[in-house]
Amino acid sequence: MTRSIADRTRLNNGTEMPWLGLGVWKVKEEEELLRSVLTALDHGYRSIDTAAVYGNETEVGKALRESGVPREQLFVTTKLWNTEHGYNRTISAFEQSLDRLKLEYIDLYLIHWPVRNQFTETWKAFTKLYEEGRIRAIGVSNFQIYHLEELMASSGVIPAVNQIELHPRLTQKPLLNFCNGHGIQVEAWSPLMRGRLMDEPLLARLADEHNKTVAQIILRWNLQLGIVTIPKTVTEARIIENADIFNFELPDDAMLAIDALNQEIRTGAHPDFFDLPK
Numbered sequence: 482m483t484r485s486i487a488d489r490t491r492l493n494n495g496t497e498m499p500w501l502g503l504g505v506w507k508v509k510e511e512e513e514l515l516r517s518v519l520t521a522l523d524h525g526y527r528s529i530d531t532a533a534v535y536g537n538e539t540e541v542g543k544a545l546r547e548s549g550v551p552r553e554q555l556f557v558t559t560k561l562w563n564t565e566h567g568y569n570r571t572i573s574a575f576e577q578s579l580d581r582l583k584l585e586y587i588d589l590y591l592i593h594w595p596v597r598n599q600f601t602e603t604w605k606a607f608t609k610l611y612e613e614g615r616i617r618a619i620g621v622s623n624f625q626i627y628h629l630e631e632l633m634a635s636s637g638v639i640p641a642v643n644q645i646e647l648h649p650r651l652t653q654k655p656l657l658n659f660c661n662g663h664g665i666q667v668e669a670w671s672p673l674m675r676g677r678l679m680d681e682p683l684l685a686r687l688a689d690e691h692n693k694t695v696a697q698i699i700l701r702w703n704l705q706l707g708i709v710t711i712p713k714t715v716t717e718a719r720i721i722e723n724a725d726i727f728n729f730e731l732p733d734d735a736m737l738a739i740d741a742l743n744q745e746i747r748t749g750a751h752p753d754f755f756d757l758p759k
């Protein structure tokens with residue numbers, strides 16, 4: 482059971498990844514990004530989740546350097562964007578991300594979306610970069626079960642992580658069970674459903690009962706399900722609030738009641754349709 486912000490999960494290749502990280506999607510303004518990353522690192526966060534398409538890798542790298550936190554303590558995730566699939570393009574997109582971040586290696590590199598007929602070639606480049614020691618763990622994002630099956634059958638390499646949309650309105654049980662059964666660590670994006678669950682009555686009642694906030698109840702539910710979580714906030718009080726989730730425990734009936742809030746509602750694209758013309 483996770484008891485501290487310093488706790489990490491051991492991925493299927495032995496790499497250790499913090500259970501809690503800071504998401505930085507849509508944080509574009511340099512000042513705001515520097516402030517939120519530095520604040521998070523100050524409060525014990527060590528994991529930052531960015532992506533090439535977020536347009537802020539340069540600023541993330543700058544904040545990491547300014548923080549003075551030793552590189553080996555940090556856990557940096559970035560992602561390959563949809564236009565960069567294919568073996569050679571992947572290698573060059575990776576070099577560009579590294580260049581912008583000004584890092585020697587990436588802790589976790591993810592295929593951002595499962596672009597059809599392309600991700601298996603891309604995965605070969607991921608595997609090569611991993612074997613060269615330039616990435617500590619390789620994984621995917623927004624992969625459904627059939628994407629994972631195709632990837633594993635074509636390469637024999639099991640991704641370390643699948644980062645997916647997951648919150649109380651989209652609990653992803655079949656995919657979660659599949660990943661757990663194959664040693665793939667699930668990581669929740671939009672864990673707070675982008676702030677839309679704050680008035681949900683059951684969550685509000687649990688928050689009252691545990692003397693916590695709705696956000697803390699959701700993030701604790703993630704941890705107790707064995708899910709890595711990366712809430713995004715640029716607000717200092719919320720950075721602190723979202724990390725204050727290691728000193729209480731939700732009982733089984735509360736866990737099940739939160740699971741029952743599932744309505745299959747997504748805030749983002751569906752992985753089966755994200756790359757079709759709108």
Ligand SMILES: NC(=O)c1ccc[n+]([C@@H]2O[C@H](COP(=O)([O-])OP(=O)(O)OC[C@H]3O[C@@H](n4cnc5c(N)ncnc54)[C@H](OP(=O)(O)O)[C@@H]3O)[C@@H](O)[C@H]2O)c1
Nearest residue numbers: 504505506670671672673674675676696712713714715716
């Ligand atoms: N792989 C993918 O395809 C993918 C897709 C989407 C997101 N992601 C990753 O996942 C991260 C998190 O997802 P997200 O940014 O979409 O949504 P989220 O973390 O569910 O929600 C972020 C929103 O909730 C607010 N918030 C944060 N903490 C709060 C609290 N304690 N109380 C009330 N409101 C709070 C934030 O506001 P303020 O910032 O104004 O405080 C922001 O508006 C992203 O930043 C990104 O790194 C990955």
